[in-house]
Amino acid sequence: xxxxxxxxxxxxxxxxxxxxxxxxxxxxxxxxxxxxxxxxxxxxxxxxxxxxxxxxxxxxxxxxxxxxxxxxxxxxxxxxxxxxxxxxxxxxxxxxxxxxxxxxxxxxxxxxxxxxxxxxxxxxxxxxxxxxxxxxxxxxxxxxxxxxxxxxxxxxxxxxxxxxxxxxxxxxxxxxxxxxxxxxxxxxxxxxxxxxxxxxxxxxxxxxxxxxxxxxxxxxxxxxxxxxxxxxxxxxxxxxxxxxxxxxxxxxxxxxxxxxxxxxxxxxxxxxxxxxxxxxxxxxxxxxxxxxxxxxxxxxxxxxxxxxxxxxxxxxxxxxxxxxxxxxxxxxxxxxxxxxxxxxxxxxxxxxxxxxxxxxxxxxxxxxxxxxxxxxxxxxxxxxxxxxxxx
Numbered sequence: 428x429x430x431x432x433x434x435x436x437x438x439x440x441x442x443x444x445x446x447x448x449x450x451x452x453x454x455x456x457x458x459x460x461x462x463x464x465x466x467x468x469x470x471x472x473x474x475x476x477x478x479x480x481x482x483x484x485x486x487x488x489x490x491x492x493x494x495x496x497x498x499x500x501x502x503x504x505x506x507x508x509x510x511x512x513x514x515x516x517x518x519x520x521x522x523x524x525x526x527x528x529x530x531x532x533x534x535x536x537x538x539x540x541x542x543x544x545x546x547x548x549x550x551x552x553x554x555x556x557x558x559x560x561x562x563x564x565x566x567x568x569x570x571x572x573x574x575x576x577x578x579x580x581x582x583x584x585x586x587x588x589x590x591x592x593x594x595x596x597x598x599x600x601x602x603x604x605x606x607x608x609x610x611x612x613x614x615x616x617x618x619x620x621x622x623x624x625x626x627x628x629x630x631x632x633x634x635x636x637x638x639x640x641x642x643x644x645x646x647x648x649x650x651x652x653x654x655x656x657x658x659x660x661x662x663x664x665x666x667x668x669x670x671x672x673x674x675x676x677x678x679x680x681x682x683x684x685x686x687x688x689x690x691x692x693x694x695x696x697x698x699x700x701x702x703x704x705x706x707x708x709x710x711x712x713x714x715x716x717x718x719x720x721x722x723x724x725x726x727x728x729x730x731x732x733x734x735x736x737x738x739x740x741x742x743x744x745x746x747x748x749x750x751x752x753x754x755x756x757x758x759x760x761x762x763x764x765x766x767x768x769x770x771x772x773x774x775x776x777x778x779x780x781x782x783x784x785x786x787x788x789x790x791x792x793x794x795x796x797x798x799x800x801x802x803x804x805x806x807x808x809x810x811x812x813x814x815x816x817x818x
Contacts, residue, residue: 439626443547446628447816450543450619451536460532467524475514480506483679496686503679503694509672513665523658530651533816537647539619540815544806546616551632552799553609559791560602566763566784567595573771573780587777594781598788632798634805636747637740646732646813652725656718663714666707673700732811739808746801753794763787 441449482504489497570591577583613625675698683690766783769775809815 439622440629441547441626442629443544446547446616446620447540447543449621450539451816456532456536460528463528464525467528468521471517471521471524475517477514478507480504483677498684499681501679501681501694503677503696505675505677505696507673507675509674511665511668511671513668513672516661516665520658520661523654523661526654527651527658530647530654534647534651536816537810537813541806541810543616543619544809544815545803546612546619547628548630548632548799548802548806549612550609550616550628551630552795552802553605553612555632555795555798556792557602557605557609559788559795560598560605562791563598563784563788564595564602566787567591567598569767570770570777570780570784571595573767574777576771577773582773583777590777591781594784632795632802633750634743634747634802637743637805637808646728646811649725649728649732652721652728656721656725659714659718659721663711663718666711666714667705669700669706670702674698736808736811739804739811743801743804743808746797746804750794750797750801753790753797755790755794759787759790 483502485499485501485503487499491497571588574583574588574591578585578588675696677694677696677698679694681692681694683692763783766775766780770777770780806815
């Protein structure tokens with residue numbers, strides 16, 4: 428069930444880290460990040476573009492009595508400028524905006540890693556359950572053989588043979604259902620990890636005990652809020668001085684003609700906005716309100732992250748402690764062997780034999796269920812600690 432033989436690729440042996448690496452190796456991910464960063468820079472450049480100079484041409488004619496005529500032609504070039512440096516401060520927010528994008532990508536990668544790991548270990552979990560049911564079928568096959576032998580000696584009725592055969596059919600039905608779940612688990616893994624031939628999966632279903640808490644991997648959702656807050660600070664600093672923005676300086680040539688007299692001269696002009704009110708006030712209020720909202724959300728997310736990590740750790744420790752309580756013992760195998768020997772000698776009933784078989788199977792299934800719960804708890808803890816992508 429674990430691997431399809433017959434090719435070099437089928438012989439590949441993957442760990443969970445290998446599966447995550449394959450899932451995140453798509454070059455489209457890097458292209459998406461690069462395109463997002465270009466879009467951020469382009470958006471800021473579009474907002475901070477310097478207006479192009481303007482060219483003006485004017486001609487004025489004035490006629491009066493007694494043949495008085497006056498004409499004036501001017502050619503000017505004007506350029507708008509500002510004294511605040513707001514464009515530079517807006518551009519200073521670009522690295523923070525790019526860091527926000529990278530934090531969002533890292534959060535997505537963590538979610539993918541969690542999904543891939545769950546799909547990977549789900550295959551191991553259902554294969555382990557199928558193995559336990561295989562062992563149950565094998566034991567019941569021996570039970571059919573032993574019952575047939577006793578029936579041949581006249582020590583067992585036909586009912587007992589049919590009873591153990593029915594139990595065998597039930598076990599095979601449960602195994603078939605579990606094999607279908609194995610196929611479903613493989614299909615879920617294939618959604619994330621491409622392959623031509625199915626690889627062999629390596630790993631223990633039971634996870635290791637949780638290590639000490641580490642701040643090495645900052646949670647991307649917290650990093651995103653921090654970088655977004657810094658970007659808003661930089662953007663807010665760009666506004667608030669409308670009196671020093673939108674200045675225009677112009678210069679040019681002027682030709683004045685009155686009757687037969689011509690005059691030549693230079694034109695110089697400086698205009699400044701008449702800022703009777705602050706047009707930036709609504710934008711500043713929006714930025715400050717958003718900044719305050721982010722500060723509150725960041726504090727809330729920090730507390731929630733601490734509680735989530737603590738809860739995930741306790742969940743993992745509880746599952747491991749429960750699993751330790753079901754450690755296999757030599758008495759389990761001995762009980763099955765004794766039940767088979769006693770039934771073959773006519774010293775135990777069929778019900779006792781079937782109970783020994785069923786209890787051994789249920790114990791193994793319970794261990795698989797607890798190991799799966801512990802593994803899921805470990806994956807959730809890694810997610811809460813910002814781990815699980817590169818390890």
